[in-house]
Amino acid sequence: MVFFRSIITLPRIACIAAILISLGSATINVAPASEVWLPVPLPNIEHNKVTLRVAHAINPRFSHMTQQQISILLQEARQVSAEHFGIEIDFGTTEQIAIADLFAMRPDIADDELMEWVYDFKTGGGDTDKLVDDLLARLQRSDSQLEDIYAFARPHLINPPRGATAEGYAEALTDTLLRRLRVWRVLPANDKRSIIDETVFNEWTFWDTLAHGALPYDIVLTNQLVASAEYYGMDVHSALRGGISVGTTSYSRDGPLHNYAFLSTFPFSNDYPPIIQLRGGGRYADDEAARLAGAYLAHEIGHVLLHLGHPFNQSACVMNPAQLLDFRSWRKNLDADSCPLGASAEMEPGAAGLSYNSAWVLP
Numbered sequence: 001m002v003f004f005r006s007i008i009t010l011p012r013i014a015c016i017a018a019i020l021i022s023l024g025s026a027t028i029n030v031a032p033a034s035e036v037w038l039p040v041p042l043p044n045i046e047h048n049k050v051t052l053r054v055a056h057a058i059n060p061r062f063s064h065m066t067q068q069q070i071s072i073l074l075q076e077a078r079q080v081s082a083e084h085f086g087i088e089i090d091f092g093t094t095e096q097i098a099i100a101d102l103f104a105m106r107p108d109i110a111d112d113e114l115m116e117w118v119y120d121f122k123t124g125g126g127d128t129d130k131l132v133d134d135l136l137a138r139l140q141r142s143d144s145q146l147e148d149i150y151a152f153a154r155p156h157l158i159n160p161p162r163g164a165t166a167e168g169y170a171e172a173l174t175d176t177l178l179r180r181l182r183v184w185r186v187l188p189a190n191d192k193r194s195i196i197d198e199t200v201f202n203e204w205t206f207w208d209t210l211a212h213g214a215l216p217y218d219i220v221l222t223n224q225l226v227a228s229a230e231y232y233g234m235d236v237h238s239a240l241r242g243g244i245s246v247g248t249t250s251y252s253r254d255g256p257l258h259n260y261a262f263l264s265t266f267p268f269s270n271d272y273p274p275i276i277q278l279r280g281g282g283r284y285a286d287d288e289a290a291r292l293a294g295a296y297l298a299h300e301i302g303h304v305l306l307h308l309g310h311p312f313n314q315s316a317c318v319m320n321p322a323q324l325l326d327f328r329s330w331r332k333n334l335d336a337d338s339c340p341l342g343a344s345a346e347m348e349p350g351a352a353g354l355s356y357n358s359a360w361v362l363p
């Protein structure tokens, strides 16, 4: 996902079927005190060739893809990127790193401010009304799409809305978000402790700001489940997934491309019941999981290299986010010939309008 942010608010670029809604005035009065949003420069890709530095960040509490799977993943990403973007990618050698060491590279200069935006579902200190208000503001900003949004969301809600109104859907979406998110505080990891523990490794905001210091990678693959709720930038699809993020493209202070992307392999290679449900019942063997994750990495690469947007419901396009976690259906529909660059406004380079808050970047 990419955060598509307006200049006022933090953008969450939901790379799983986000419905893009620019954030409304309702969020302005709760905006962080220090914000200076700047555009992320579009990378200069010479001769349609690029080298990306890859890390595989492992949390030992979860299973992780083998080196062979990572090779399959990267090969698939390379092939899909060539077909859909006409760009030849060299991934070099993947560097394996412990997730704690990865996060040690992340600047913590703005953590107090960031934490104000994180809904605390771990200790029960979160303000649910604020989540509802944020989702409501996003719905109200997408008037023309509301019927489509309702039709998409309805079958995936845990409890139905009390009425077909923006208020009703904002409440029902928040209810579904929190129920699906809290499951991970109960389900056990390999060490028998809950999958989401007291660390911040699950928090999307921390991944979004990972490269705001000296991160020497352009792509970070991780077996970590990234699932969280924030008071800004949640979208309909994030809510339906219970706050699970598959990937995000975010500003990189030192990266030659000015962006980095992470991709969580957790939704591809774990068969926990909530994951299976969000896949529409699919179970992926090891090779298929690696290939699907690789194709999805190509989606992030489209954000990183070309700042492409999300051509929603144009199922031939790799930049069309997957529905919930149904990567198999998503992959089956891809057809590069039917979705060349420039095929729609969202497929024009620069469409994503990426920006970052310079107040959160390590000087």
Ligand SMILES: [Zn+2]
Binding pocket: 001, 002, 013, 014, 015, 016, 299, 300, 303, 310, 321
């Ligand atoms: Zn995306």
